[in-house]
Amino acid sequence: MKKILGLSLALSAALVFGNVAVATGGAVTSAPLPPPEQRVAVVQIAKVLHDSPQVKKDVDQLKTQFKKDQDAIQAKQDALQKKMADLKKNEAVMSAADKAKTEKELAEERQALIKEIGDFQKKLTTAQKSMMDVVFKELNEVIQTVAKERHFSVVLDSQFVLYAVPTQDITAEVEKAFDAKGHKKDKK
Helix, strand or coil: CHHHHHHHHHHHHHHHCCEEEEEECCEEEEEECCCCCCCEEEECHHHHHHHCHHHHHHHHHHHHHHHHHHHHHHHHHHHHHHHHHHHHHHCCCCCHHHHHHHHHHHHHHHHHHHHHHHHHHHHHHHHHHHHHHHHHHHHHHHHHHHHHHCCCCEEEEHHHCCCCCHHHECHHHHHHHHHHHHHHHHHC
């Protein structure tokens, strides 16, 4: 009787503390409960970013910020191409010394332009990365908030999912929350 009472107390205690007691050959062992149901959702991150007014505004600001430098580089490229065309057109009547001098000047100008383009690309890439880091941080926060509200344990980018039940697609909710967050940021 004491053995049965002890076993039932151990079983009750184990159940209260989240374990299931299993009797095997007179000994009591503990087995973990199965994990809670895993709820998986998908979100179309590319669509959220593409449709976001805030991201479009940020991209337009970057374009405006770098337009002056881009136009200056384009003007230098056009001028260099014109000089090269003029050299080709006039090389038959130029002295060897003038031709060599002009070719050397054009080569130096070309190298300077290549360096300027590289520096411009680095600045542009850094600015784009900085902007997208902020965007992805905010988007991640929004996705986490929506996932927690809807009790999803995992959210995947739909780009990497072959099939998902449409009711598990939280893209519309994420878009709405992300756009609302972007507008709040504008008003600050």
